[in-house]
Amino acid sequence: MTTPTHCPYCALQCGTAVAPSGEVTPRQFPTNRGGLCQKGWTAGSLLGHPERLTTPLLRPARAAPLGPVSWDAALGHVAQQLVRLRATHGPDSVAVFGGGGLTNEKSYLLGKFARVALGTSQIDYNGRFCMSSAAVAGNRAFGIDRGLSFPVTDLDDAEVVLLAGANVAETMPPLLGHLGGAQLVVVDPRRTPTAERAIASGGLHLQPVPGTDLVLALGMLHAAVADGRLDTDYLTARTSGLEETWRVAARWWPERAERVCGVAAADMRAAVGLLAGAQRRYVLTARGAEQHAHGVDTVTAWINLSLALGLPGRPGSGFGTITGQGNGQGGREHGQKADQLPGYRRIDDPASRAHIASVWGVDAAALPGPGRSATELLDALGRPGGPRALLVFGSNPLVSAPDATAVAQRLAALELLVVADFLPGETALAADVVLPVAQWAEEEGTLTNLEGRVLRRRRALDPPPGVRTDLEVISGLARRLGASGFPAEPERVFDELRAASAGGPADYAGISYARLDAGEALHWPCPGPDHPGTPRMFLSRFAHSDGRARLVPVDPPAAAEPPDAEFPLRATTGRVLVHYQSGVQTRRIDELAAIVPESFVEVHPDTAARAGLADGEWARVVSRRGSVLARVRCVPSLRIDTVFLPFHFGGEQTANRVTNPALDPLSRMPEFKVAAVQLIPTRECVTVLEHCYALTGAEYLR
Ligand SMILES: Nc1nc2c(c(=O)[nH]1)N[C@H]1C(S)=C(S)[C@@H](COP(=O)(O)OP(=O)(O)OC[C@H]3O[C@@H](n4cnc5c(=O)[nH]c(N)nc54)[C@H](O)[C@@H]3O)O[C@H]1N2
Ligand SMILES: Nc1nc2c(c(=O)[nH]1)N[C@H]1C(S)=C(S)[C@@H](COP(=O)(O)OP(=O)(O)OC[C@H]3O[C@@H](n4cnc5c(=O)[nH]c(N)nc54)[C@H](O)[C@@H]3O)O[C@H]1N2
Ligand code: SF4
Numbered sequence: 001m002t003t004p005t006h007c008p009y010c011a012l013q014c015g016t017a018v019a020p021s022g023e024v025t026p027r028q029f030p031t032n033r034g035g036l037c038q039k040g041w042t043a044g045s046l047l048g049h050p051e052r053l054t055t056p057l058l059r060p061a062r063a064a065p066l067g068p069v070s071w072d073a074a075l076g077h078v079a080q081q082l083v084r085l086r087a088t089h090g091p092d093s094v095a096v097f098g099g100g101g102l103t104n105e106k107s108y109l110l111g112k113f114a115r116v117a118l119g120t121s122q123i124d125y126n127g128r129f130c131m132s133s134a135a136v137a138g139n140r141a142f143g144i145d146r147g148l149s150f151p152v153t154d155l156d157d158a159e160v161v162l163l164a165g166a167n168v169a170e171t172m173p174p175l176l177g178h179l180g181g182a183q184l185v186v187v188d189p190r191r192t193p194t195a196e197r198a199i200a201s202g203g204l205h206l207q208p209v210p211g212t213d214l215v216l217a218l219g220m221l222h223a224a225v226a227d228g229r230l231d232t233d234y235l236t237a238r239t240s241g242l243e244e245t246w247r248v249a250a251r252w253w254p255e256r257a258e259r260v261c262g263v264a265a266a267d268m269r270a271a272v273g274l275l276a277g278a279q280r281r282y283v284l285t286a287r288g289a290e291q292h293a294h295g296v297d298t299v300t301a302w303i304n305l306s307l308a309l310g311l312p313g314r315p316g317s318g319f320g321t322i323t324g325q326g327n328g329q330g331g332r333e334h335g336q337k338a339d340q341l342p343g344y345r346r347i348d349d350p351a352s353r354a355h356i357a358s359v360w361g362v363d364a365a366a367l368p369g370p371g372r373s374a375t376e377l378l379d380a381l382g383r384p385g386g387p388r389a390l391l392v393f394g395s396n397p398l399v400s401a402p403d404a405t406a407v408a409q410r411l412a413a414l415e416l417l418v419v420a421d422f423l424p425g426e427t428a429l430a431a432d433v434v435l436p437v438a439q440w441a442e443e444e445g446t447l448t449n450l451e452g453r454v455l456r457r458r459r460a461l462d463p464p465p466g467v468r469t470d471l472e473v474i475s476g477l478a479r480r481l482g483a484s485g486f487p488a489e490p491e492r493v494f495d496e497l498r499a500a501s502a503g504g505p506a507d508y509a510g511i512s513y514a515r516l517d518a519g520e521a522l523h524w525p526c527p528g529p530d531h532p533g534t535p536r537m538f539l540s541r542f543a544h545s546d547g548r549a550r551l552v553p554v555d556p557p558a559a560a561e562p563p564d565a566e567f568p569l570r571a572t573t574g575r576v577l578v579h580y581q582s583g584v585q586t587r588r589i590d591e592l593a594a595i596v597p598e599s600f601v602e603v604h605p606d607t608a609a610r611a612g613l614a615d616g617e618w619a620r621v622v623s624r625r626g627s628v629l630a631r632v633r634c635v636p637s638l639r640i641d642t643v644f645l646p647f648h649f650g651g652e653q654t655a656n657r658v659t660n661p662a663l664d665p666l667s668r669m670p671e672f673k674v675a676a677v678q679l680i681p682t683r684e685c686v687t688v689l690e691h692c693y694a695l696t697g698a699e700y701l702r
C-alpha cells in the first residue's frame with residue numbers, strides 16, 4: 001500500500017507515491033505525468049536519516065553545547081524567555097522567520113501566532129528572497145499575483161516560449177515535458193542545459209550581462225514597435241499605459257540596448273519575430289529576472305513586452321512567473337509575510353484587518369501593522385530597537401540570506417534563537433533551542449503549486465518517536481503563552497484559513513479536504529463549495545477595477561554595484577539539478593552529494609587564465625563583503641565578464657558571503673544575481689568533510 005502525495009521540494013509538486021518504507025515512486029499527476037527529478041526520487045532517504053533530529057536540544061548558555069532536553073523543558077524555556085523579553089522590551093522584541101516550503105496550514109498558523117500570541121509585527125519569510133519581485137510586478141500589471149494564471153498543461157501546445165532567467169532543465173526538469181513542442185528563447189548569461197534545449201529546438205539563446213534584462217526587454221519592445229509587431233487591437237481593448245511606456249522604450253532602440261546588455265540587436269529582432277509570428281506563445285520569468293535591486297521593474301519590462309504582443313489572458317498564450325519552493329505560492333498568501341494577512345490581504349487595509357480580527361476573535365486595533373522585510377529583519381536582530389529573539393520555521397538563513405557573514409553576526413547578537421527543523425542545518429546548529437519536527441511524508445496538509453492549484457500532502461508513515469509536527473509546536477507554544485485558538489489538527493487549521501481567506505484575492509473558501517481528496521483540481525480563487533475553481537485567469541478581464549492590464553513605464557536603473565578595477569567580474573548565483581536550496585537536505589543524500597560534492601565557480605577559460613587559475617583548482621571568489629571557496633570549472637560558453645556560483649553549500653563555500661544585500665525598493669528582494677567580485681588562486685586545503693557538512697553552530701557564530 002502506498003500513499004499518494006507530492007514531492008517535498010519544488011513548486012512543480014510532482015505527484016509521488018510513498019511506501020510504508022519511505023520509498024518514493026512517481027505517480028501520474030498533470031505537472032509531472034509520471035516523471036520525477038533525482039531529488040524527488042531520493043527524497044525518502046531523509047526520513048530515516050542517521051542525522052535526523054529526534055529530541056529537542058537546548059544550549060543552557062551561549063557558549064555551551066546543545067544538549068538533549070524534554071519537550072516540556074524546551075517549550076517551557078522558550079515561552080519563559082519570550083514572556084520575559086516581551087514584558088521588558090515590548091512585543092516587537094520577538095521575531096518570526098518562516099518559509100515557502102511550509103504548508104498553507106503552517107504558514108497561516110505561524111502568521112496568526114506572531115500577530116495574536118506574540119503580538120509582534122516582526123514576521124517575514126524566505127519567500128521574500130524568492131518570487132516577491134514578480135509578485136509586486138504582477139499585482140501592478142494584472143491586479144493580482146498568481147505565478148501562472150493557467151495550468152502547466154496549457155504549455156503543451158505552445159509554439160514559442162521565452163524563458164527569462166529560468167533554468168527549468170535543472171530547477172523543474174519534468175516541466176520540460178510540457179515544452180517539448182515549442183521553440184524556446186532562453187535569456188540567461190550562461191549556456192545552461194535549458195539554453196542548450198533552446199538551441200536544439202531551433203530557438204535562441206540570448207546571453208545578457210547579468211542585471212541587464214530590463215534594457216534587453218526595452219530593446220525588444222522597441223523592435224516590436226519598429227517592426228510593426230504590436231497587437232494593437234488587444235492593446236486598445238484590454239490594456240492601458242502603452243503611450244507612457246513607449247516614451248521610455250522609444251529611447252532604447254536595439255543597437256543602443258545591445259551596448260548595455262550585450263545581446264546582439266539582430267537577436268532581439270529575431271526573438272520578437274519568433275514570438276510575434278506564432279499563435280500560441282508564452283513568456284515565463286523566474287529568479288534570474290527577479291533577484292536584482294530592480295527586480296520589480298525588470299519583471300515589469302518582460303510583462304510590458306508580453307502585453308505589447310497580446311499574450312496575457314489570451315487562450316493558448318500567456319505571461320507567467322515560475323514560483324520556487326513547494327508552497328512558494330500559498331506561502332505568500334496566508335500571512336507569514338510582513339505586510340500581509342490571510343487571503344492575500346494587506347495588513348494596512350482597515351477592512352482586511354476588521355475581517356481577519358473577526359475570524360480570530362480579537363480587536364482589530366490590537367493587530368500589529370506591517371513589519372520589516374526578511375533582509376531588513378535579519379539586519380535588525382540584536383540592534384537597539386531590533387528583535388532580541390528569533391523563531392525560525394523552514395529556512396536556513398545562515399546559508400541562504402545575502403551577506404551571510406553579516407547574518408551570522410546578527411544571529412550571534414540575539415538573546416534567543418529557536419529553530420524548528422528535522423535536520424541539523426547550519427542555522428539549527430547555531431540555535432539556543434532546536435525543536436525536532438515531522439517531515440513531509442509524516443504529516444497532512446495542503447500546498448499551492450506554481451499553477452495556483454491547491455493540493456494535498458498526505459501522511460504515509462508515522463514520525464519517529466519524540467518528533468512533533470510544526471503545527472503541534474506552534475500550538476504548544478501558543479498555549480504556554482496563554483493564547484487560545486491555535487489548533488494543531490491540519491484540517492481544522494485549513495477550515496479556519498478558508499474562512500479567513502474568504503473574500504480576499506486568494507480566496508480558498510470553497511476548497512476543502514473532502515473536495516481535494518475526491519480528486520478535484522482546485523485552483524484559487526474558489527469562493528464557494530460549488531465553485532469549480534479558476535484554472536485560467538484573465539480570459540475576459542484583468543483584476544484591476546477597470547478590467548484592464550497596465551503597461552508601466554520602467555527606466556533602466558544604475559547598477560547597485562558596478563564592476564570596477566578591483567572587483568572586475570560579475571558573480572551571479574543559482575542552482576544545480578541535484579541540490580536543493582541551502583543544501584541541508586540534499587547534501588545529506590549520498591547519491592546526490594556524490595554527483596556535486598562541493599561548491600564550484602564557473603569561469604570562462606580566458607578569465608581563469610588571467611586570474612592565474614586552471615580548471616579544477618580551488619579559488620577564492622572575493623567581494624566587498626567576504627569571500628567564498630570554490631573549485632574552478634572552466635566553461636567556454638560563459639560570458640568573460642561573468643562567473644557563476646551555486647548557493648547550496650555551507651561553511652567556507654557559502655556563496656552568500658559575497659552577495660550584495662541591496663534591496664529592490666518595492667519588493668525588498670535582495671540582489672542575489674549580481675555582485676562585483678575578483679578571483680584569486682588559493683592553496684587552502686579543503687577537506688571532504690567541510691564540503692559536505694555543516695560547521696558546528698559555535699564555529700559559525702564566532
Ligand atoms: N535543482 C533545484 N531546483 C529547484 C531549486 C533548487 O534549489 N534546486 N529551488 C526551487 C526554488 S525555491 C526556486 S526559486 C526555483 C528557481 O528556479 P530558477 O529561477 O530557474 O533558478 P536559478 O538557478 O536561481 O536562476 C535561473 C537562471 O538565472 C540566470 N541568471 C542569473 N542572472 C541573470 C540575469 O541577470 N538575467 C537572466 N535572464 N538570467 C540570469 C542564472 O544563470 C540561472 O541559470 O527553483 C526551484 N527548483
Ligand atoms: N545566492 C543566492 N541565495 C539565494 C538564492 C539564490 O538564487 N542565490 N535563492 C533564494 C531563494 S529563491 C530561496 S527560496 C531561498 C531558500 O533558502 P532557505 O530558506 O534556506 O531554504 P531551504 O534550504 O529549503 O531551508 C529550509 C530549511 O528548513 C527545513 N525544512 C524544510 N521543510 C520544513 C518544514 O516543513 N518545517 C520546518 N520546521 N523545517 C523545514 C530544511 O531542513 C532546511 O533546513 O534561498 C534564497 N537564497
Ligand atoms: S521537479 Fe521539483 S517537485 Fe518534481 S521531483 Fe524534482 S524537486 Fe520534486
Ligand SMILES: [Mo]
Nearest residue numbers: 129130324325
Ligand atoms: Mo525560491
